Amino acid sequence: DAGITQSPRHKVTETGTPVTLRCHQTENHRYMYWYRQDPGHGLRLIHYSYGVKDTDKGEVSDGYSVSRSKTEDFLLTLESATSSQTSVYFCAISPPGMEETQYFGPGTRLLVL
């Protein structure tokens, strides 16, 4: 898993509650990404970061925010969870010198009731 951990690994929550997912990496990689994976849609980029406090939106960023106050941690927050955000969330990093590739974490399964 390229030194990437995600927490929690599973979560069940209710509609309207805030949820924060954490991605932690141990190699001080500059680039980090958050994806969601859904049947019929594949992997879709939510947000990405190219350094501490440097983040930008992906293709499905509505309803999500991110923060990166330390190199090793990239947080994804669902401000007010909805059932449409039920998904599997993956964090990824790009290693230096191979920024065009990405290595993925183990994923977080989120169920919003």
Added chain:
Amino acid sequence: QKEVEQDPGPLSVPEGAIVSLNCTYSNSAFQYFMWYRQYSRKGPELLMYTYSSGNKEDGRFTAQVDKSSKYISLFIRDSQPSDSATYLCAMSDDSGGSNYKLTFGKGTLLTVNP
């Protein structure tokens, strides 16, 4: 037209068969091509990475890129039950900077039967 098209399968083959997985794409700026393998309930794992056109071989796996046809392939020789997984193609251009975004196919589900 979607940027990357991948046959979702499912594809079922007997053990020992040669498997061919394919993706087509429309963006001529793509220069980097990857194949990921994803086992059930796991994260995608980078399997093969190639730059521009040509072939790359790694054990039983061969990746081919034909930029003139905008077509990439992954061949698996002597397929094994442990190869049963979803295979995702991915590609990116060389715009670099702060924007190293991958475009993924939706994946092909492969089952290799003993």
